[in-house]
Amino acid sequence: MNFPRLLAGLFGIIALGLATWVWRGKMAGHPPPVPPPPASTIVSGPFVPPAPLRLILTPQPDQTRTELDQQIARYQSDLRPPGGRPAARIAALDTLGWLFVAKARADYDEGSNKLAEQCALEMEAEQPGSPEAMLLRGHVLHQFHRFQETEVLARKLVAARPSASAYGLLGDALMEQGRLDEASEAYQTMLDLKPGFESYVRAAHFRWLKGELAGARELMTKALGMVDPHDAATLAWAEQRVALYELQAGNLSAAKDHADAAIQARPNDAAAHLALGRILSAEGKENESLENFRAAATSNPLPDYLWQLADHLEANGLHDEAVPVEQTLRQTGRRADPRTFALYLATTRQGTDPATALQLAEAELENRQDVFSWDALAWSQFASGQVTTAQQTMKRALAEGTQDGRLFLHAAVIASAANDAANRPVFLQRADTLKQMLLPSERRLLGELTVPDARRTER
Amino acid sequence: MSHSLSRRPRAKQFAAGLFLWLATVPLVLAHDPGLSSIRLTTAPTGLEAVLTIHFYDLEAVDPDLDVNHDGRLDSSEFAQARNRLDQLARQSVTVAVDAEAPLALAQNPQVNLIENNNLQMHLRFVPVATGRRLMVTSPLVPRLPHGHREFIELSNADGKPMGEGFLSASANQLSLDLPVRLNGATAAMAPPSGIRFGQFFFLGATHLLGGYDHLLFLAGLLIVCRSLLKAFQMLTLFTIAHSVTLTLVTLDLIKAPGTVIEPAIAASIAYIGIENIFRPKADLSWRGVLTFSFGLVHGLGFAGALKELGVGSGGSGVFRPLFFFSLGLEMTQLGVAVMVFPTLLWLRTKPAFSRWWLPACSGFIAAAGIFWFVQRVFFGG
Numbered sequence: 001m002n003f004p005r006l007l008a009g010l011f012g013i014i015a016l017g018l019a020t021w022v023w024r025g026k027m028a029g030h031p032p033p034v035p036p037p038p039a040s041t042i043v044s045g046p047f048v049p050p051a052p053l054r055l056i057l058t059p060q061p062d063q064t065r066t067e068l069d070q071q072i073a074r075y076q077s078d079l080r081p082p083g084g085r086p087a088a089r090i091a092a093l094d095t096l097g098w099l100f101v102a103k104a105r106a107d108y109d110e111g112s113n114k115l116a117e118q119c120a121l122e123m124e125a126e127q128p129g130s131p132e133a134m135l136l137r138g139h140v141l142h143q144f145h146r147f148q149e150t151e152v153l154a155r156k157l158v159a160a161r162p163s164a165s166a167y168g169l170l171g172d173a174l175m176e177q178g179r180l181d182e183a184s185e186a187y188q189t190m191l192d193l194k195p196g197f198e199s200y201v202r203a204a205h206f207r208w209l210k211g212e213l214a215g216a217r218e219l220m221t222k223a224l225g226m227v228d229p230h231d232a233a234t235l236a237w238a239e240q241r242v243a244l245y246e247l248q249a250g251n252l253s254a255a256k257d258h259a260d261a262a263i264q265a266r267p268n269d270a271a272a273h274l275a276l277g278r279i280l281s282a283e284g285k286e287n288e289s290l291e292n293f294r295a296a297a298t299s300n301p302l303p304d305y306l307w308q309l310a311d312h313l314e315a316n317g318l319h320d321e322a323v324p325v326e327q328t329l330r331q332t333g334r335r336a337d338p339r340t341f342a343l344y345l346a347t348t349r350q351g352t353d354p355a356t357a358l359q360l361a362e363a364e365l366e367n368r369q370d371v372f373s374w375d376a377l378a379w380s381q382f383a384s385g386q387v388t389t390a391q392q393t394m395k396r397a398l399a400e401g402t403q404d405g406r407l408f409l410h411a412a413v414i415a416s417a418a419n420d421a422a423n424r425p426v427f428l429q430r431a432d433t434l435k436q437m438l439l440p441s442e443r444r445l446l447g448e449l450t451v452p453d454a455r456r457t458e459r
Numbered sequence: 460m461s462h463s464l465s466r467r468p469r470a471k472q473f474a475a476g477l478f479l480w481l482a483t484v485p486l487v488l489a490h491d492p493g494l495s496s497i498r499l500t501t502a503p504t505g506l507e508a509v510l511t512i513h514f515y516d517l518e519a520v521d522p523d524l525d526v527n528h529d530g531r532l533d534s535s536e537f538a539q540a541r542n543r544l545d546q547l548a549r550q551s552v553t554v555a556v557d558a559e560a561p562l563a564l565a566q567n568p569q570v571n572l573i574e575n576n577n578l579q580m581h582l583r584f585v586p587v588a589t590g591r592r593l594m595v596t597s598p599l600v601p602r603l604p605h606g607h608r609e610f611i612e613l614s615n616a617d618g619k620p621m622g623e624g625f626l627s628a629s630a631n632q633l634s635l636d637l638p639v640r641l642n643g644a645t646a647a648m649a650p651p652s653g654i655r656f657g658q659f660f661f662l663g664a665t666h667l668l669g670g671y672d673h674l675l676f677l678a679g680l681l682i683v684c685r686s687l688l689k690a691f692q693m694l695t696l697f698t699i700a701h702s703v704t705l706t707l708v709t710l711d712l713i714k715a716p717g718t719v720i721e722p723a724i725a726a727s728i729a730y731i732g733i734e735n736i737f738r739p740k741a742d743l744s745w746r747g748v749l750t751f752s753f754g755l756v757h758g759l760g761f762a763g764a765l766k767e768l769g770v771g772s773g774g775s776g777v778f779r780p781l782f783f784f785s786l787g788l789e790m791t792q793l794g795v796a797v798m799v800f801p802t803l804l805w806l807r808t809k810p811a812f813s814r815w816w817l818p819a820c821s822g823f824i825a826a827a828g829i830f831w832f833v834q835r836v837f838f839g840g
Binding site for chain 2: 049050055058059060061081104109110111112113114115144145146301331332335336337338359363
């Protein structure tokens with residue numbers, strides 16, 4: 001064995017290593033290691049949130065139940081080892097993010113959207129300016145009602161990668177802010193770039209908001225024909241949308257067929273159960289509809305679902321069952337959906353807390369200026385006794401021509417209080433045409449308003 | 460190292476294709492449910508818990524925090540809510556060891572208003588000498604906004620992570636494995652949650668296959684071996700050497716900064732390539748010593764992969780991941796050698812190979828080593 005040569009070789013490697021260490025230390029200006037705080041003292045001071053990647057890779061509670069959970073677990077496992085090709089990691093993070101979005105929808109659990117957001121943040125950290133990260137984050141921000149931030153991100157995305165999805169996201173953000181003209185441009189570009197399910201459902205919703213029910217039905221039916229029959233969630237969603245358009249058009253039989261198809265596609269779909277409940281209620285089958293309202297509120301206890309259930313329970317004389325539902329609504333409504341909660345609080349029959357309703361509606365309008373936010377504000381102003389202001393605000397809510405039973409009912413009630421004899425019968429007539437879309441308590445209110453007019457006509 | 464992350468095109472299509480349209484659906488929109496965290500630390504003075512949560516999330520439990528409804532919690536509003544928040548802190552988290560009764564608090568909770576309107580609740584539970592499993596329960600999470608998640612992380616007194624997980628309204632309990640001693644600074648770390656031992660085997664295998672530098676070094680060793688016995692001897696020496704350093708680093712007995720090791724590995728590849736060109740018939744003992752020495756360096760590099768996963772420090776919970784990781788490495792190394800070496804032996808019977816191809820391949824190996832060395836030293840690659 002040639003020891004001098006061995007020693008020389010080892011010396012060379014060690015010297016090389018040491019030189020590298022010194023060089024790197026100087027270049028990178030390594031900070032001295034920070035000793036951990038003494039364990040016996042309580043640590044306070046700036047909060048360092050856990051890194052997005054840690055949150056993404058930590059197993060979720062109740063994970064591994066469904067195929068979706070298993071896919072999420074597989075991607076978490078793939079991403080766990082550090083390193084790897086950056087492009088492959090970005091692709092895996094992107095897929096994992098959308099799987100979290102899918103899980104949020106499947107389980108009605110916004111917590112998974114929060115993790116999708118962490119995927120987008122990690123993608124952005126690994127590849128600044130990544131269009132995929134912008135699209136994913138934009139979607140999540142939109143879900144979280146952060147519409148101004150969504151718009152900023154969507155505009156960046158359109159500039160970086162002007163895809164149909166980018167224009168769709170931009171249009172969505174603009175729609176919620178009540179900027180329908182700009183939204184229509186974005187949606188039109190999306191339709192031109194990629195006519196298909198995603199663009200048709202947006203166009204259908206846009207037409208509906210502008211009061212073109214026939215056009216909305218036509219496009220939504222077209223979109224329904226494009227859904228993969230094996231994709232239960234999408235099929236159920238599309239079917240219930242068509243069902244609601246049919247309900248509004250007064251075609252109760254067709255509406256019921258579509259709602260049944262939605263439930264058949266996805267038996268626990270909250271929106272499908274809500275739609276079927278409303279259709280059965282419109283058919284006068286109040287008792288039968290209760291099961292669907294209960295199923296909807298159990299699957300997804302959002303304020304809208306809880307309010308529908310409570311109102312139908314009251315209509316069926318089930319006051320004792322309605323009380324805890326309303327309690328839950330009061331506990332969660334402010335945070336989960338302040339606009340619907342404001343409407344609930346301001347509804348004259350409930351007559352509970354107009355001041356809070358007004359405060360919530362005003363706050364909501366700062367973030368979301370669509371016709372329904374104007375309606376919530378007008379209704380809350382009316383409940384607070386500001387009739388003239390409410391009348392002005394209601395004009396904003398009706399400005400786009402949206403044909404909605406609740407909008408017209410509110411407009412009629414406010415016009416009555418303001419002694420607006422010219423508009424009152426118009427609004428009443430329109431609300432009456434759409435009364436199948438109203439809650440039982442709203443139908444009663446409409447009836448009470450209509451009766452004096454009928455008597456006046458009889459005389 | 461490379462991973463097969465871009466596989467599963469169907470899943471990608473499933474995720475991206477079917478759910479992009481969701482943004483149009485007005486009915487499914489909801490507000491941000493929030494994310495809070497609890498940091499648990501075992502210490503000689505007791506088990507410390509620090510819950511950090513945004514006040515906006517706590518408004519679901521106490522709607523009167525933001526008195527003036529300006530969307531912020533100022534110091535006067537915090538002062539007004541202080542007693543209520545102290546009460547809330549007491550009910551925010553309970554901790555039990557080995558299915559015993561929940562631990563008592565060692566002192567009154569302390570609640571602070573910190574940056575960005577976050578609240579921090581400090582709780583200290585009585586010290587516990589021994590235990591195998593910690594059950595953390597959050598009675599608070601089910602009362603927070605629908606969909607809220609709480610991230611739990613447990614670390615020992617040295618700050619070494621011992622486990623982590625999420626709580627939600629439907630699963631507001633989490634069981635965490637503990638080191639044998641709760642209150643010691645030498646507490647060991649459990650394998651990171653979610654990683655099974657089979658995955659350590661897989662990680663070892665993919666680390667070798669994905670690390671072109673290690674494969675090239677192996678090729679450099681095998682290409683000059685003239686018999687199966689010599690090849691076997693070289694592989695054995697390399698294996699023994701890198702197992703030694705891999706174990707020492709994983710057990711925290713020696714430190715191996717990546718900034719030194721990675722260029723040194725590149726240098727070893729360059730050296731092997733150059734020696735193959737100039738001294739292709741070097742005597743076996745010299746080659747053996749060289750292989751062993753470089754094996755020690757490569758072992759330090761292998762250890763980096765395990766350390767990055769947080770495996771190490773202490774005693775229990777280290778050996779099995781280490782064993783399976785090493786097994787994955789060795790089996791893959793052997794597999795590669797078995798597949799490649801017969802071809803090399805056959806090629807060596809061709810005079811042209813020894814004359815032209817061997818130096819050319821060695822030159823390629825040397826060039827790759829030099830390239831990686833420059834990249835790792837000067838460009839941080």
